[in-house]
Amino acid sequence: MEWTLAGLFVISVLLLIFSISKSTHAAKVEHNQIDLIHISTMKEINSLQESIRNLELDNVLLMKEAGVQLTSEEKILKREVLDLFKRNYSLESIADLKQVSVNKIEKIVAPFQDLKDEGRKVANEN
Incomplete structure (x- = not known):
């Protein structure tokens, strides 16, 4: 009876360690996915900001060439x-x-x- 109780206790500790390691691994994978999404979003934002700057410069150039003040x-x-x-x-x-x-x-x-x-x-x- 004592051996059975000790065996069950050891198995429960091993399952707890396995569960913690699996959840840690899943959290790392999710964190990496969030980082990738963040990076791609930042690239898109930078691209849009560059496009806006180019449009503003084009607008200034057109107004200068047209002589519009x-x-x-x-x-x-x-x-x-x-x-x-x-x-x-x-x-x-x-x-x-x-x-x-x-x-x-x-x-x-x-x-x-x-x-x-x-x-x-x-x-x-x-």
Whole structure:
């Protein structure tokens, strides 16, 4: 009886050691997977940041070559107005939101309006 109890105790200690080693190994594998995901995410972030920097430089170059001088407020206004226009806001509602005249909004979005759509609207009104 004593030998059986001692044997069971030894087996339980061995199983505990085996369980701890398996869980430690599994934790290391999971940690390595997390590290790989983190590294790939950081590479993607760096790539996106580089693309953004390149786009900003291209924008500066294009503005210099075109001779356009805009303040940062004007750039922001034009960007926001164009965003609202592309999301199908009316010119009047954009003017109300930005607290500027409708004429100014029309001047900003004029280069981006599709002439084909306007022709269809006029043709269909008759």
